[in-house]
Amino acid sequence: MVIFFNMIVKRFIKSIVVLLIYFSLYLLIVPTVNAASPTLSFYPSSGIIKDPEEGFAVDILIDSGGQELSKVTAAFNFDPQQLQIVEANKNNSLFEQWPEDESSLDNQNGVVMLTGFTQSGSGELYQTVGDPDVFARVEFEVIEDNLDDEIVLSWDFGESDPLFKTALIVDGSPPQNVLETASLGSRPQDAVFRLGELTQTAIDSRSIPFILGGFLILIAGVIISSKPEATRKKFGTVVVYDE
Structure with missing residues (x-):
């Protein structure tokens, strides 16, 4: 009957609202974790x-996540047909040493590798205080002229060469590269750029879960407020007789 159908629809809407709220909270919590x-x-x-x-x-940028790091290597690739390195500046205040044999700026093969190191027991190990620090700044010349192509800076985790890989070494016995056990979702993310005129406000991909989560919570609130009987009405047996 009509009343039974309405009750089923209201329960269904309530279930959807609850799922939306849980999903929104998940999107908000996971990036924080x-x-x-x-x-x-x-x-x-x-x-x-x-x-x-x-x-x-x-x-x-580097963020130690509350841990002490003795060594950090930032290694990434770029397309040398699109970009050329102009200059790379390291933040010498973060680490005592910047080994030349563990660093590379290669415009021919499209390689950037920068390493900072502090010997445990001989100096203060790196630990982020507050916002992430600038580990290094790399300036590029653009030689790409195709507006349809993406320009990608892709982190290297040693897939092609185990000596050339991004690493975050946590002090300990033995020291551990936390990226070796990190899930794909928690690893550093690539950067993607395009050429052309800025036609709209760019949104950082890391902000999308927060925006989507807030939007879903807003929708859920509107649904709940527009159908109060769906969440507050007590359900009981309803008998409808046809005359």
């Missing part, structure tokens, strides 16, 4: 290169 682990990131991680002739710069 991942952020508690040591990580590296590009800043910016996406966007439009508005004036290719001037090139662009990318910061490599």
Whole structure:
């Protein structure tokens, strides 16, 4: 009957609302949990290169996630047909040593590798205080002229060469590279850029879960407020007689 049908629909709507709320909370909580682990990131991680002739710069940010790091290697690749390294500046205040034999700026093969190191017991190990620190800044010249192509800076985790890999070494006995046991979702994420005019506000991909979560919570609130009887009405047996 009609009343039974309405009750079923209301229960279904209530179930959907609850699922939306749980899903929204999941989207909000997961990035926070991942952020508690040591990580590296590009800043910016996406966007439009508005004036290719001037090139662009990318910061490599480091966050120790509350742990002490004795060694950090930031290794990533780029397409040398699109970009050329102009300059790379390291933040010498973060680590005591920057070994030359563990660093590389290779415009021919499209390779960047920078390593900072502090010997345990001989100096203060790196630990982030507050916001992430700038580990290094790399400036690029743009030689790509195809507006349809993406320009990607991709982290290397030793897939092609075990000596060339991004690493975050936590002090201990023995020291441990936390990225070797990290899930794919918690590893540093690649940066993706395009050439052309900026036609709309760019949104950092890391902000999407928060925006989507807030949007879903807003929708759930509207549904609940517009159908109060679906969440507050007591359900009982309803008998309808046809006359």
